[in-house]
Amino acid sequence: MENKTPTPPKKPSNFWIDFGPLLVFFGAFQYFKRSQPEQAMLWAAGIFAVVAVIALLIGWLKYKHISKMLIFSTVIIVLTAALAIFSGNKTIFYMKPTVINILFGFAVIGGIFIKKNVIKIMMGEAIELPDARWDTLAMRWGLFFFAMAALNEYIWRTQSEDFWATFKVFGFLPITFIFTLTQIPFIQKHGKMRTE
Known part of the structure; x- marks a missing residue:
């Protein structure tokens, strides 16, 4: 059987x-x-x-x-x-996006030092990478979250309320998507995407 x-x-x-x-x-x-x-x-x-x-x-x-x-x-x-x-x-x-992105940044980078790689936990089912490369990927994501926090601070402090509301919905998501795409060559060079 x-x-x-x-x-x-x-x-x-x-x-x-x-x-x-x-x-x-x-x-x-x-x-x-x-x-x-x-x-x-x-x-x-x-x-x-x-x-x-x-x-x-x-x-x-x-x-x-x-x-x-x-x-x-x-x-x-x-x-x-x-x-x-x-x-x-x-x-x-x-300041909500600022707070969220800063906390995510600390969580992702901090996870490297306590051997709890957040990015690996989230993406490990779809991607195969050596542990050292997972740490590199996590560091990149952590810095990206900090950059997004800084970007939000710049926008709400210098632009109109209407611009901030529009960018909150139609700006942050495309930027995140583009950043994700830029990490694909790194993944392909050092590991592979799981097909099953």
Whole structure:
């Protein structure tokens, strides 16, 4: 009798769970700025937080699994949105991407030194690399997160509120995607992508 190893279920595509709330945030901001330009960001932040929590619950109910990164991001969204709304200080919400990216940067680079490579944990099922190369890849991602934090700080401090809201939704994601693509030659040179 043939022994068959059960095939693990494929990981779900979480695009709408991850980025749906961002699109709702952008739509809400565009809607409210027409009638309440001074309060539009705070209204949009509140809606963003509510939708982020709903998306988290949908993800759990549908897939019975939620990434720790998504849980962490949702907690930060809710906290910064609540603080911004109750204090009336939009700066708190502007700094949310800064805080998240700095914490991710420290987590990724710190993981190298405690032998808990976060990037390997996240991507190890799809990529084969020697441990030393995993550390290099993690260092690159850590520095990228710090760069994204600095970019967010520059944008919200120097550009208009409307520009920041647009860039938050349609700028950070393409930059992250492009950075990911730039790492493929390194992976191909020192390892390989898993096909199974």
